[in-house]
Amino acid sequence: SQTIHQWPATLVQPVGSPLSLECTVEGTSNPNLYWYRQAAGRGLQLLFYSVGIGQISSEVPQNLSASRPQDRQFILSSKKLLLSDSGFYLCAGQTVHEQYFGPGTRLTVT
């Protein structure tokens, strides 16, 4: 089975600052990778997915971008954070139908 690593675990950033969240996967090769955001306490919103190196699809227009420089690395970025970017960010990897989630990054934009 695959293991999803995310860092940092928590992050406090001022409005207008850049962002880089990293996700790495072990235990599988060429995984499909996903970035989700979870608003305070509740549902998961799919932000980006990637089926391979350099292949990124966006689900919703936003202030964020994603990149996949290596097979098992998925990065979520922003050039200038907004207050509305605060949330719990989750990376997931796919094995056939199942998606397995990482531990998440709690981002607070102040």
Add this chain to the structure above:
Amino acid sequence: QQQVKQSPQSLIVQKGGISIINCAYENTAFDYFPWYQQFPGKGPALLIAIRPDVSEKKEGRFTISFNKSAKQFSLHIMDSQPGDSATYFCAATFQWGSVNSGYSTLTFGKGTMLLVSP
């Protein structure tokens, strides 16, 4: 429309009782229905999943019941324990492309916060 409706939003059950969470979907192309359990500050963990050709699946105290004609499925937690207190998400998915090279879009319900009182 790819929507999954989950109810109730929150649920309080006494220890030893049965917790029941319901979900309904619209898209008949969905072919896999997982449930996730999430503890505060943690990522969701896959709990149990079912395919539409099966009406029930049981793993320990957790059972999924699936009604294909009604487009509904539910999670039953038997003998609920305080350690089961968490947020539960149902989801539905279908596979794009081939099994080995496609990707699956997970559509989540909005979650149910379960509290099992001691």
